Each structure stands twice: as structure tokens, then as C-alpha cells.
Amino acid sequence: MNRESIVTAVNESLVDGFEIPPEKLTPNATLFEDLELDSLDAVDMMVYLEEKLSIKVDANEFKDVRSLEQVYDLVQKMSSNLEH
Amino acid sequence: MKVVITGVGAMSSIGNDGNEIFENLSENRSNVQFYPAWTDANGLKSHLGAPVKDYDNKVIPRNVRRSMSRMSEMAFLATVDALKMANIEIEKDHSYDRTLICMGSTTGSPETLMKYYRKYIENNGPQGQLSTSFFKVMNHSVPANVALGLGFSGPMISPSSACSTSSQTIALAYELIRAGVYDVAITGGADELDVTSAAIFDVALAASTSFNNSPEKAPRPFDKDRDGLVVSEGAGIVVLESEEHAKKRGVGILGEICGAAYHCDGTHMSQPKVSSMAHTMKRALFIGDVSPEEINYVNAHATATTFGDIEESLAIESVFGSKTPTSSLKGHFGHSLAACGALEIISGLEMMSHETLIPTRNLDQPDPKCGSTNLIQKPIGSPLNFMISNNFAFGGMNTSIVLGKYK
Numbered sequence: 001m002n003r004e005s006i007v008t009a010v011n012e013s014l015v016d017g018f019e020i021p022p023e024k025l026t027p028n029a030t031l032f033e034d035l036e037l038d039s040l041d042a043v044d045m046m047v048y049l050e051e052k053l054s055i056k057v058d059a060n061e062f063k064d065v066r067s068l069e070q071v072y073d074l075v076q077k078m079s080s081n082l083e084h
Numbered sequence: 085m086k087v088v089i090t091g092v093g094a095m096s097s098i099g100n101d102g103n104e105i106f107e108n109l110s111e112n113r114s115n116v117q118f119y120p121a122w123t124d125a126n127g128l129k130s131h132l133g134a135p136v137k138d139y140d141n142k143v144i145p146r147n148v149r150r151s152m153s154r155m156s157e158m159a160f161l162a163t164v165d166a167l168k169m170a171n172i173e174i175e176k177d178h179s180y181d182r183t184l185i186c187m188g189s190t191t192g193s194p195e196t197l198m199k200y201y202r203k204y205i206e207n208n209g210p211q212g213q214l215s216t217s218f219f220k221v222m223n224h225s226v227p228a229n230v231a232l233g234l235g236f237s238g239p240m241i242s243p244s245s246a247c248s249t250s251s252q253t254i255a256l257a258y259e260l261i262r263a264g265v266y267d268v269a270i271t272g273g274a275d276e277l278d279v280t281s282a283a284i285f286d287v288a289l290a291a292s293t294s295f296n297n298s299p300e301k302a303p304r305p306f307d308k309d310r311d312g313l314v315v316s317e318g319a320g321i322v323v324l325e326s327e328e329h330a331k332k333r334g335v336g337i338l339g340e341i342c343g344a345a346y347h348c349d350g351t352h353m354s355q356p357k358v359s360s361m362a363h364t365m366k367r368a369l370f371i372g373d374v375s376p377e378e379i380n381y382v383n384a385h386a387t388a389t390t391f392g393d394i395e396e397s398l399a400i401e402s403v404f405g406s407k408t409p410t411s412s413l414k415g416h417f418g419h420s421l422a423a424c425g426a427l428e429i430i431s432g433l434e435m436m437s438h439e440t441l442i443p444t445r446n447l448d449q450p451d452p453k454c455g456s457t458n459l460i461q462k463p464i465g466s467p468l469n470f471m472i473s474n475n476f477a478f479g480g481m482n483t484s485i486v487l488g489k490y491k
Contacts, residue, residue, distance in 0.1 A: 019146045036147070043215040044150075051212065 001053070001079040006072055013048040027069040035068070045071075055079050087261045088490055089338045090330050091170025091323035092430045093162035095274075096423070097134035097316045098416050101165065105427070106434035109442045110463065114416050116299040116314050122279050130282050130291035132299050134316035134418030148233045151219035153193030155422075156229035158319035159274035163230050166321040171335045172268065180238030184260065184269040185227050186253040187321075188244040189422045192221030194278040226274050239266070244422070247385070248346070248477035249273040250320050251425025251485055255344035257324050258485075267329040273422035274319035281315045281421065288354055288478075290389045291315070303388035303419070304446040305412035306397060306459050313387035316418025320426025339433045342470065343372020343486035348479065356392050356476050361399035365472060368484035369403075374470050376404050379486075381441050381466070382457075383428050383473040386412035387419050396474065397454035406456040409464055415445030425475040425483065432487050436468045 014020045020035055031037045037045070042065075046057045055078045065071055092102060097115040099105035108114075115134050122131040141149060141157045152160065167174065174180075191197070200217050204210060219225060224242035231240055243252045250273030257269030275281070285291035292312040295302035304310040330337055345367035349360030369376060382400050386393045393412075400410055413431055420427055435441055441464040450459045468489065475483045 038147075040150070040215045047212055047214055 001076070003072065003076065006075050006079065009052055010049065010068070010071055010075060013045065013052055017044065017048045025068060027067070027072070029068045030066055031068065049075060053079060085262050085264070086327035087258050087324055087341045088327050088330050089322055089341065089433065090325045090335045091166040091168070091172065092338065092433065093164065093166030093169070093321040094319065094427055094430050095136050095139065095158040095162050096318035096420060096427050097136055097418055100139070102430055102434050105431060106438060109413065109416055109431060110440070112445055114300065114418065114445060116302060116418055118296055118299050119279070122282065125279055125283065128279070128283055128286055129293040130286045130312065131296045132292055132302055132314045133277050133282060134314055135277050136318050144233060151216045151232070152229045153196050153220040153225065154276035155189050155193060155274040155319070156220070156226050158276070158317070159187060159226045159272065159321065160230050160233040162272070162319040162321040163234065163270060166270065166323050170323040170325070171333065172323065174234040174236050176235035178237065180236065182267040183238050184257060184266045185231055185236060185238070185240040186243065186257045186269050186271045187227040187230060188242045188249040188253055188273050189226045190244065190246045190249060190275050192223055192225045193276060194280045195276065196220040198280060245479065245481045246477040247419065247421050247424060248475040248481045248483040249422035249425070251473065251475040251483040252346050254322055254324065254341060254426065254429065254485055255346050255483060258341045258344045261324055261326050267326050269324045270321065271324055272319065272321035272426040275317055275421035275423055277315060277317035285313055285315065292388065301446060303414055305384070305386035305388040305414050305444050306393050306450055306454050307447050308449045308451040310388040310390065310393065310451070312389055313414065314418040316420040318420040318423040318427060320423045320430055322426050322429055337490045339436060340488040340490045341485060342374055342488040343368040343370070344484070345371060346481070346483045348481050350480055352480060354478055356395045356480070356482070358395050358399045358402065360480070361396055361474070361476060361482050362402045364482040365399065365403045365474065365484045368472060368486050372486040374486050374488070378470050379404060379408055379472050380468045381435070381471040382408055382410040383432055383471055384410055384412040385474040385476045386444070387414050392476065394451065394453045396476065397457045397459070401455045401457045407458055409441050409460045409466070410457050411442060411444040411460050413442065415447065425473065425485070428473050429485065429487060432471050432473055436489050439465060439467055441466055441468065
């Protein structure tokens with residue numbers, strides 16, 4: 001899965017699942033401050049991403065994610081793990 | 085100490101405020117519909133439901149709405165209306181000690197419960213579950229979500245007794261205010277329409293099954309052709325307050341809770357007992373120091389079940405004789421389960437202010453087995469100083485509330 005399709009899929013999850021305005025979805029946006037998500041949202045975000053992208057997200061690694069860019073990175077890593 | 089009503093809020097199949105509800109009651113309307121999808125439920129014979137009309141849940145902020153099922157959304161919106169009417173503004177970051185939230189539902193969200201366990205079984209474990217699901221299915225989901233939405237920090241309790249839930253919340257809060265524990269109580273109940281609700285009554289042979297092709301003819305409380313209830317949904321919220329506190333605030337008073345009783349009969353889970361129902365009504369009258377002769381109207385629970393309507397009617401006859409006008413509003417609302425008691429109190433307040441008693445919808449030919457109770461079939465213009473409202477639930481739970489015009 002290429003970077004562009006990952007960005008699109010993650011952003012769609014945030015718009016559809018969490019009603020975040022698309023204009024707020026910049027790579028540097030922080031999940032908890034800029035996007036106003038919290039720990040419950042983070043758990044649900046993992047579920048959305050797992051279902052949407054058919055990947056398995058490591059909850060321990062996801063706990064350290066702070067920015068949207070880091071979400072893209074983690075999803076890319078998880079999807080490439082699957083491809084190998 | 086008098087306990088008065090200073091605000092009400094409603095979401096129901098026939099209206100989302102007192103005025104709209106009274107208009108539809110007066111025009112003899114219902115919103116009972118046929119649900120084609122329910123015909124796919126194996127073994128289900130009742131395919132009728134009475135939904136609340138569409139509402140905009142997006143007015144509730146997402147971070148609050150995410151843990152709300154439909155029943156909590158409706159309860160929250162009705163609470164906002166009730167507090168506005170009562171001129172009460174909940175201040176965030178303020179710790180309330182003398183304001184109570186007392187609300188409940190039959191269970192947590194049946195829709196979410198079904199989704200949760202379906203996925204759990206499919207995945208053989210919790211894989212893929214949303215973190216917010218539990219907050220929709222826990223038994224105190226309705227008041228917890230209402231409190232969260234309001235930013236309310238204070239006492240909260242969640243009574244649950246199926247169809248008598250909201251009347252029980254009113255009765256409990258009435259007692260607590262009278263005892264001087266609280267000045268204000270935000271009471272009521274909510275339930276959401278779901279095929280599994282219909283199934284519960286269908287299995288117990290208590291749901292309407294003969295009118296799937298003519299929804300407007302069901303349910304038919306007290307009618308000789310009744311064949312069971314029609315499930316509905318909604319939220320009814322009633323703000324109770326000590327008279328002294330309401331007067332000090334200078335807020336308008338809509339009515340008075342004069343007495344309330346909640347007794348279980350301890351003899352059968354689903355078959356009501358005449359003597360227990362009658363005793364509950366008498367107890368509410370005794371507590372309120374109101375005589376049966378002073379009651380101008382009986383608002384019956386009567387859901388249109390074959391057995392329950394007869395038993396209730398005979399109980400009413402044994403307490404009030406054959407003259408006191410009596411009707412059930414289930415023919416209009418359907419059976420909104422945990423919400424019905426509060427919605428019927430709200431309807432009673434409307435009847436009081438309009439001095440009009442609403443007859444039972446679809447009562448064409450009263451069942452002779454219901455005895456000689458005065459089951460009204462036409463609207464009656466009448467001063468309404470005192471009424472009694474009954475709600476009876478599975479589990480042998482009986483509640484009666486005496487509502488008075490405030491003087």
C-alpha cells in the first residue's frame with residue numbers, strides 16, 4: 001500500500017468516524033490537542049483502521065503515536081509487515 | 085412539603101413537546117408503522133412499531149454523542165428542553181449536592197448489545213470492539229450520558245423496572261424531595277425501538293400480531309378485539325422540585341406530585357394481580373391524602389394485552405367504582421417502555437391545562453370482561469384537579485402516581 005492511499009484511508013477514517021473537518025488533517029496535527037481526540041477515540045481509531053485497511057495494529061506501538069504523520073508511518077509499517 | 089413540577093421534556097412517537105403531543109392526542113393520531121425487515125426475524129409474529137420521528141442528533145457534540153445510543157440521545161435532548169422550561173442552567177465545574185438525576189431504561193441499548201455480541205461471537209473474542217460500546221449498554225447508560233452531556237456533577241441514580249421505570253424515578257425522587265434530601269430532581273426514562281423489544285413481548289404472547297396489515301388499528305387497549313401491545317420508543321423527562329425552592333426561584337409551576345407508590349406483588353413475573361394493583365393505587369392516594377372521590381381521571385397503563393387490561397380495569401373499578409373517567413394513551417403512543425410513565429404524566433399536565441380528558445384510541449367496543457369501569461370513548465371537557473397514573477411492569481412491579489393541579 002503506497003503512502004498516498006494510506007493517507008487517504010486514515011483521513012477518511014477520521015472524517016467519517018470522528019467528524020473531524022478535513023482541513024484540520026495536516027501531517028503535523030497532534031491527535032489529542034489539534035484534533036481533540038482522547039484515549040477512547042484512539043482505541044476506536046485502531047479498530048476503524050484495522051477494519052478499513054485489513055491490518056493488525058499493535059496497541060503498544062499505537063500508544064506512542066502523537067501526530068497524524070506518526071499514524072501514517074505506523075500504518076505503513078503494519079501494512080508492509082503484512083506484505084512481507 | 086409539596087413536590088411540584090417545573091419542567092418537562094419529551095421525545096415520543098406522537099411529538100417532541102407537550103403541545104405537539106396534546107395536539108396529536110386530541111386529533112386521535114398515532115405513528116404505528118409496519119416494519120418489513122422484522123418479518124425476517126425467525127418466529128416473530130408482531131411486525132409493528134411506533135418510532136420517534138427523525139431528529140438531529142448532530143446538535144449533540146461528538147465527544148458526548150460517541151457513547152450515546154438512541155435512547156440516551158433522546159433522553160439528553162428531552163432533558164435539555166425540560167431544564168430550559170424549568171429555567172435551570174447546569175453549571176459545569178460546579179458540584180451539586182441538592183440536585184438529583186434519577187433516570188433509567190429497561191436495559192442498555194438493545195441495538196448495541198446485539199451488535200456487540202454478534203461481533204464477539206463472530207470473532208470468538210473482543211477483537212474489533214469499539215471502546216465506546218459498553219457505555220451504550222451499561223444499565224445506567226441513560227443518566228450517565230445525560231450527566232455527561234450536561235456537564236453535571238452531583239448525585240445520580242438509575243432505577244430500572246422495565247415499563248414502570250420512569251414512574252418509579254418520579255416516585256423515588258418525590259420521596260427524596262419530601263424527605264428534604266434534595267431540592268430538585270431531574271427524573272424520567274428512555275428506551276429505543278428495536279426488533280428485540282418486540283420479540284420479548286411476542287414470546288410472552290403480549291404483542292399485537294393481527295394488525296400487521298393495518299397498523300393504524302393497533303394497539304387497542306380495553307377493546308374486545310385487542311390482541312397485544314405495540315412497542316414504541318422515546319424519552320420522558322420531568323423536573324421535580326420542592327415548592328419552597330421553586331417559589332424562591334420564581335419559576336412557573338406546572339403541577340404537583342401529590343402521592344406515589346411502587347409495590348411489587350411477588351406472585352407472578354408477567355400476570356398482574358388485581359389486589360396488588362388496587363393496593364398500589366390506594367397507597368398512592370393515602371400518601372397524597374387524596375380520596376378516590378377526588379380523582380377526576382384515571383390514566384391507565386393498559387397496553388392492550390388480553391389479560392393485563394382486564395386485571396387493571398377490575399382493579400380501577402375496585403378503587404374508584406364505575407364513574408371515574410378512565411383511559412389509556414398506549415393506543416396513541418404505543419408502548420414506550422421505560423419512557424411511558426413520564427410521557428403519561430406530561431400528557432396529564434396537558435389534559436389539566438386544557439381541561440380535556442383524552443379517550444383511549446382504538447377503543448371501539450369495550451371488552452365486557454373489563455367490568456364496569458368508565459372507559460371513555462370520546463374526549464370529555466372536564467376540570468381536572470387530581471388524576472392518578474398507573475404503570476405496571478413485568479416482574480410484578482406496580483406503580484401509581486397522583487398528579488394534582490397546582491393551587
